[in-house]
Amino acid sequence: MSVSLRAAEAKDCFAICEIYNFYIQNSVVTFDEQSMEVSQWEEKLSYLNKQKFPFIVAETDNGEILGFAYVAPWRQKSAYRTTVEDSIYLRAAATGKRVGTKLLEELLVLSKQAGIKEVVAVISDSGAESSVRLHEQFGFKKQGHLAKVGFKFDRWLGTILMQKSL
Numbered sequence: 001m002s003v004s005l006r007a008a009e010a011k012d013c014f015a016i017c018e019i020y021n022f023y024i025q026n027s028v029v030t031f032d033e034q035s036m037e038v039s040q041w042e043e044k045l046s047y048l049n050k051q052k053f054p055f056i057v058a059e060t061d062n063g064e065i066l067g068f069a070y071v072a073p074w075r076q077k078s079a080y081r082t083t084v085e086d087s088i089y090l091r092a093a094a095t096g097k098r099v100g101t102k103l104l105e106e107l108l109v110l111s112k113q114a115g116i117k118e119v120v121a122v123i124s125d126s127g128a129e130s131s132v133r134l135h136e137q138f139g140f141k142k143q144g145h146l147a148k149v150g151f152k153f154d155r156w157l158g159t160i161l162m163q164k165s166l
Helices: 010-026 038-050 099-113 129-137
Strands: 003-007 055-060 065-073 083-090 118-124 141-152 155-165
Touching: 003 099, 010 038, 010 055, 010 065, 010 083, 038 055, 038 065, 055 099, 065 099, 083 099, 099 129, 118 129, 129 155
Parallel strands: 083 118
Antiparallel strands: 003 055, 055 065, 065 083, 118 155, 141 155
């Protein structure tokens, strides 16, 4: 299976929404609990494009979107302007096939080109061990652990904070 990466476009938002909603409904890797609408992803894509932040998709030769990755502002206060939080999500069938590796590698290159200095990963402390390993492969360092900051599927969840300087 050949996979190429490219900038996300509005036409990709249906697939992006489908991928993300799977994780909302079936996992604790996202703390969102309500399914998102395609229009919300269109708005997010437009906002991130205006900020000149990378938002990319992994696509097969036949046009199937296997995953996506983007960076978004870490915090809204202006002093944080060169710090972002990354997000990477894959179709279940694409896990373990290095699609996430390709996405994160390209996302970091594009982020550096965009003038970003720090990338923060906020990762669920339950069920996201592969995400921790992926980020470690790219030099992210664990900076902290926040316990019991989320509650989903009748259980408390924490987050692992990881960071990489570009």
